[in-house]
Amino acid sequence: MIEFRGVTKQFPDGTVAVHDVDIVIPPRKTTVLVGSSGSGKTTLLRMINRMVDPTSGQVLIDGTDVATVDPVKLRRGIGYVMQNSGLLPHRKVIDNVATVPLLRGESRRAAHAHALELLDTVGLDRSLADKYPAQLSGGQQQRVGVARGLAVDPNILLMDEPFGAVDPIVRAELQQELLRLQEELGKTVVFVTHDIDEAFLLGDQVVIMQQGGLISQAASPAEILAHPADAFVADFVGADRGKRALHVTEVDGRRVVVDADGRAAGVLAS
Amino acid sequence: MNLFLDAFAWLADPANWTGPGSIPQRIAEHLWVSGVVLVIASAIALPIGALVGHSGRGREPAVMISGGLRALPTLGVLTLFGIWIGIGLAAPVISLVILAIPPLLAGAYAGFESVDRRTIDAARAMGMRELQVVGKVELPLGMPIVVGGIRSATLQIIATATLAAYIADEGLGRFIFTGLKTRDYGEMLGGSILVILLALVIDGCFALTQRVVVPAGVRATRTAELRSRPTRPRTVVGRPNTEGNQE
């Protein structure tokens, strides 16, 4: 479990990126931080692995204040996946995946063997192991990024807009892949996005953030749709525009669900 | 044209290739002085440049100091140190070190700065210690530019090391100064040609090295970029990147 207690972050230039945040992130579930650009999502995420230290307040992992843990040790135990994959351009795919195990002192042979298995896990062909990141497509690079994040079998996986830079078709593929992986692995995933649809698709818990690092609502997607906390949330999720309003119509004796534009969304199971 | 014939005659004369003060001996001395200077100047400039490029701090003073050093006339500095320290190698070595520091410093900090901040950030987020970030990420990726700095410093050192002979009995400059004094222009020009050839050969070696040190994956990036990619954003210079993201 990850817990934010009264966390505020003010950068040296005076920007308040996160303001007095309390959140509880349950274990083995996916929590999505969603909000427009500059709302403090990345800052919040990076406080978990101490890439950013809070100005005040505490971040706890399983009851331990991360401020008391050596940042390097902490980071080596937490998976981190970012938008541009952040792969080391001068290292082959296999060495990128094995980076952290090697830093931890694992033998090269063991780290490489495990890295190959991870390529399978994220749905990459093993023949890519000897390629360099620049020789891969954007989607493949992101998969390598995920494999690297999983390399030390971390309990916690932090993902900062990992699918933000790939085209919509590949993004949909990667989202499904993540859902499958999560079902298999059951990590505590903290996922950042500005896309509310992605948040609702992936999140067991969705945390909606506003400018200035304020939390508007933290709840399950269903709860947010049923009871948006305020006008901002209602607007953000599109509830007030009827964007998410679905209707049931009868077609040849079956009840078909259609969206606001009349497009069929599915069939109502009785 | 006659002068060149004299120079080639001097170069071809077997008497100039053996014994004390021969061409091979002077070349060896020239290389030795240049090597000593390069090692000393690198020991001073490369760590400082690396630190500046790594931290993004102290760039302005580094630029100012190397600009100031660049403006110093080497012959003046040499004369000054010569009068102060006396005849011998110390004065030319110091003067040449001063000459070599600016390009070495510039190459080092430009090399370290050139590394994509997001790559460095990711390395840190994975749990690399600062020294590991330097050794495993910044150094290999910045190496071609660092070597470029060493290359231009070396070229300047070799060309200017002729001045060592002004104050010490060392190097290919001896031929130039002796020729000047005895009006043996064949010897003088022959000496100059040797300096130029030496500089070209060494520079060629560095040109090769500079290509070899480009990491394979980066070479792949370059071709991929030529094909399709948008250029990477310029590195953010002077902004510490220990906190927040770099969007």
Ligand SMILES: Nc1ncnc2c1ncn2[C@@H]1O[C@H](COP(=O)(O)OP(=O)(O)O)[C@@H](O)[C@H]1O
């Ligand atoms: N290192 C930094 N220095 C100063 N301001 C920063 C830094 N990092 C982020 N910020 C600012 O903090 C706010 C929140 O940023 P961020 O957490 O990156 O938002 P998001 O990820 O939601 O787009 C923004 O206004 C941003 O400009």
Ligand SMILES: [Mg+2]
């Ligand atoms: Mg962000």
